[in-house]
Amino acid sequence: MLEVEHLTGGWGPTTIVEDLSLRLAAGEVVSIIGRNGVGKTTTLELISGRARRVSGTIRLDGKPLEALPVFERCRAGLGLVPQSREIFPNLTVTENLSAAARRGDWTMDRVMDLFPSLRRRARNLGRQLSGGELQMLAIGRALVGNPKVLLMDEPTEGLAPIIVEQLMDSLKMLASSKSLAIVLVEQIVEVALELADRCVIMDRGQIVHTASPDELRGNQALLSDLMGLHANVS
């Protein structure tokens, strides 16, 4: 479904990601983990078309995307949940969703079933939402675009542990629905392992290790080595 081959690129004159290859099957969830600054966000932004590609190819169901502008990649089936969320502050929840909606299985109603808080806040403006609600709205907005692949950048960032738990319940449902493939960048290793079918670890712009979540749980030494101090998981 998604095939990224030898992708190299970054921001302005700076190359951050080098020769990165990644393949996802339909419905598969892959978590990208790694220390701060190794290029996880840049990888998602290169795939979505917002960072500067130097070389490499990106195919979705065989269709080359690498030369297309962001909106055409979106139309072809890529959905991005950016780290900065980018919700319109002066539009309501419903308006934020309908601005991104495209025909398909993911309707506004289905998104609100997945995130019941969004239904309760439907008429509130973006700027009135909590951090957790903003994140749910950012994910919901990508879903109503009916992507084949969802690129999700640090959905738990800045959220209180209790909110992370609520969000996880919804994300687990989404991941297990197998209705779309997901590339998840996530700082909380336990979250990344719990949601993923497969994990890739990045270091200095490259994928340095690929493993199943169980393999990583059983190899704390490798996790600490590649991830630093926050990697301990049970």
Ligand SMILES: Nc1ncnc2c1ncn2[C@@H]1O[C@H](COP(=O)(O)OP(=O)(O)OP(=O)(O)O)[C@@H](O)[C@H]1O
């Ligand atoms: N939008 C951007 N414009 C310019 N430089 C950027 C942008 N996003 C990231 N960078 C730079 O790219 C480098 C890699 O950062 P990136 O955010 O991709 O790493 P990361 O692994 O996602 O780290 P973090 O977990 O801290 O987000 C950093 O030097 C960062 O400053």
